[in-house]
Amino acid sequence: MTATIIDGKEFAAKVRGQVAEYVSKIKESHLIVPGLAVVLVGEDPASEVYVRSKGKMTKEVGMKSVEHKLPADVSKEDLYALIDKLNADPTINGILCQFPVPDHLSERDIVARIDPAKDVDGLHVLNVGLLASGQKAMVSCTPLGCLMLLRESLGDLTGKNAVVLGRSNLVGKPVAQLLLRDSCTVTIAHSRTQNLEDVVRSADIVVAAVGRQEFVKGSWLKEGATVIDVGINRIAAPERGEGKMRLVGDVHFESAAQHAGAITPVPGGVGPMTIACLLANTLTAFCRANDLPEPKGLTA
Ligand code: NAP
Numbered sequence: 415m416t417a418t419i420i421d422g423k424e425f426a427a428k429v430r431g432q433v434a435e436y437v438s439k440i441k442e443s444h445l446i447v448p449g450l451a452v453v454l455v456g457e458d459p460a461s462e463v464y465v466r467s468k469g470k471m472t473k474e475v476g477m478k479s480v481e482h483k484l485p486a487d488v489s490k491e492d493l494y495a496l497i498d499k500l501n502a503d504p505t506i507n508g509i510l511c512q513f514p515v516p517d518h519l520s521e522r523d524i525v526a527r528i529d530p531a532k533d534v535d536g537l538h539v540l541n542v543g544l545l546a547s548g549q550k551a552m553v554s555c556t557p558l559g560c561l562m563l564l565r566e567s568l569g570d571l572t573g574k575n576a577v578v579l580g581r582s583n584l585v586g587k588p589v590a591q592l593l594l595r596d597s598c599t600v601t602i603a604h605s606r607t608q609n610l611e612d613v614v615r616s617a618d619i620v621v622a623a624v625g626r627q628e629f630v631k632g633s634w635l636k637e638g639a640t641v642i643d644v645g646i647n648r649i650a651a652p653e654r655g656e657g658k659m660r661l662v663g664d665v666h667f668e669s670a671a672q673h674a675g676a677i678t679p680v681p682g683g684v685g686p687m688t689i690a691c692l693l694a695n696t697l698t699a700f701c702r703a704n705d706l707p708e709p710k711g712l713t714a
Pocket of ligand 1: 605
């Protein structure tokens with residue numbers, strides 16, 4: 415079997431298009447637009463690239479984009495004062511603090527300071543609890559992106575056997591919760607799982623989020639399985655020139671594509687969905703804050 419490629423780049427563009435269309439309608443009827451604030455502490459070059467790209471795409475869908483750059487030695491008090499101000503600002507519907515932050519700051523405490531209704535990263539314990547108890551939550555962007563790709567690729571997920579590799583708070587656990595919500599039979603595997611290959615072989619759906627390059631091999635897969643590769647690993651690519659790097663996922667793509675029915679590539683799979691879902695979440699937060707109907711297909 416040669417797998418169908420699940421094109422995350424194309425689907426993410428479609429999601430951004432849906433968001434833009436809804437934002438334009440709101441602007442016309444209510445004369446307001448959703449707003450997203452991104453807070454960056456310090457000068458990590460990779461984080462600066464992410465923040466720039468988030469700002470650009472936020473503007474492209476017609477939303478208000480605000481960036482706050484704080485020095486690496488900003489005090490906890492000053493950072494919290496900014497978050498409090500954004501929490502109280504009715505023109506801001508989503509607040510995201512770009513991680514990692516310098517060691518003197520606590521990511522957990524920063525997330526806890528953000529108003530859960532504006533927690534578009536879905537990391538606040540209230541949102542984690544709401545998701546786990548099957549209630550309306552802000553859902554973490556990468557897991558939401560995985561769910562959207564699976565629904566797009568397979569339609570109804572009811573009754574599918576899903577194996578999620580990885581149990582992080584950021585990816586593995588929320589992906590598992592979302593699949594459970596869509597009535598999959600879910601197994602979460604991790605570094606202590608026994609007979610991992612057999613566990614993976616039982617899956618109609620495999621979501622790989624282990625952070626290990628090309629870890630899942632094609633021979634582990636059930637024929638026709640749908641594979642979502644969340645991993646982003648940078649490896650040396652001497653074939654592209656000295657010192658060059660390339661990205662690979664947590665799945666060995668070439669062998670997996672021989673067995674899977676459908677698979678996401680890296681890059682161009684889950685990655686582009688993360689920012690698209692951040693925009694979708696900001697729109698959802700706006701709709702909830704303003705008692706407007708939520709756009710269909712953009713939430714869990
Ligand atoms: P993480 O916090 O490091 O968690 C990795 C998980 O994998 C852990 O639960 C760990 O198990 C499990 N694991 C590690 N080695 C394993 C093994 N040999 N067998 C089975 N399970 C194993 O990573 P993360 O934040 O979830 O991220 C996972 C990957 O997704 C990374 O490559 C990351 O770069 C990528 N990512 C991509 C996006 C995106 O936008 N596409 C967003 C976020 C993350 P234990 O709990 O037992 O240690």
